Amino acid sequence: MELRKSYFADQRKDGLHEIGQGRPRLDSPGHVTGKTAYFADRNFPGMLHLKMVRSPHHHARIRSIDISEAEKHPGVMKILTARDVPHNVYTILILIQIGPEDETVLADGKVRWKGEAVVAVLAETERAAQEAAAKVKVDYEVLPAVFDMEEALKPGAPLVNEYHGQNHYLYDSGECRKVRFGDVEAGFAEADHILEQTYQSSPIEHAPTETTGCVVAPEGNDRFTCYTNTQAMFFTLDNASIILQMPGSKLHFVGGTVGGGFGGKVDVIVEPIAILGAKFTGRPVCFIYSREEEMQISSPRAAEKVVIKDGVMKDGRIVARKVTGYTDAGAYSRHSPYGAQKGAAHYPGPYTIPNVWIDTYCVYTNRTPSSAMRGFGVTIGDFALEVQMDKLARLIGMDPLEFRFINAYRDGDMKAHRQPTEGAALIECMQEASRAANWPVAEKYMAMSSYRKGG
């Protein structure tokens, strides 16, 4: 690939010698010889296996839990319930002051999604743990559930998560994240055309080849080493420390090698409970999701719904954009309030639009909690926005790429968040793309520059 040195020559440092060079991955020799050690490649004598008893209901009150039969099952060493967890209600982002704590490590009094962990069984073998888990008796009173975001936001909808008190996350800006710029209604009034479209996505499972899990080894002196495939080492260490009410100095986390993740391994689900099991039994513990659990229990990318209304002029200028975004967090927050917030920042797109109005909601439903995944909060939004851009171009009979040149933000433009654009380079990227894709655009667009002075 050729490195174009003519662009932004006065802004760019020269002497770059890595771009365009192939560099072997440092961990590749281990991968091709089978020597790379993933967490499950650590095996300790006397290791116990942990299996979860999971909720078969989307929403239910727990009347009682009876572990007496399960405890008698041969090979069972310990059964953990909510009352064994020192700080049972947590939320991952509390570390950056995003609360309230809204999720239980083991269900306490209620389950809010099908698959929620209720009881943890530790046994000598995987099979014994599974058989004993089947003997745990949980008496549920099934409650009405809600699976649709707009239903969840209606008055009188079943309340999913009492820790929030309503079925949406409460930001400091109110029930949603908001962007207000210019006067969107005035923009629509002057527009030649208005196009309102709704875009919707389903949850998407990451499906890493290596399933989520960890192996914990007690080191004596009340210290524990946890081999894990987390993608968020310090979130996991610090949250484990809160959940277990143990100083971080007692917890030694070993990670780094992750057998695929894509964001799906940033939640703190397996480590705290496995460490707790090791603490109670004094034995090493392995907690690893089966493939079935990985597909059904691990957090997916959130389902999203995006309503975009644009006002456009015949000459191609977008003069108003109104977006309402909904992110389906499922039953618990995890990373979703942040995902919805990213959406609010993203919906103006890389375009200069004088009138913008955006609301994004993080909504709770009785579905599997969603969380991080590759650009979560913006990827579905980008899909929706760019499909919308193509539709707008078609509406006014303009080439879709030329339409983007007209609206692309350029250096010095004020963005809807009141941050002036700097170093945009979008025009230059589109010019390169037009050449590479053999998609010709009119000469005047090829003569444009992200520097306003360049035309």
Next chain:
Amino acid sequence: MVKVPVQFTLNGSEKAELIDSGATLLHALRDKIGDTSPKGGCHQGTCGACSVIIDGELRLSCLTLAETCNGAVIRTTAGLAEGGVLHPLQRAFLDAFATQCGFCTPGMIMAAKVLLDRTPNPSREEVVEALSGNICRCTGYEPIIQAVLTAARANSQNVA
């Protein structure tokens, strides 16, 4: 639990183990013998991460009972490099950026080896077909296919 004695040759050395009857070869290799190069991705025969070579055939060790392997000759990726020199397939995977997280890699390499042992100069379609039982979620299949084709070329040059 009934224990059964199992003997086989693993990457050239004799192994004798007492294994729980009904245990998989994947379990025996990883947890008893300590060869963790075959990976467990699904334990249900769909991902190929646990692939090994038994008597020249590509097999899923998660679906193979250890006790059926008496007297077998088993190869895994851990035993592929000879005298510290990488096998051409390993070299090609390394050079072609055909590993990302690496979890699928040992299984991929086993599947590719069985192909090249039988078809030293495969077509692209034959490579695709041979790897079709192995799932990779990270790398994308194109670099992997290219690595196998490159290894095949390197092989035929050595022979020539």
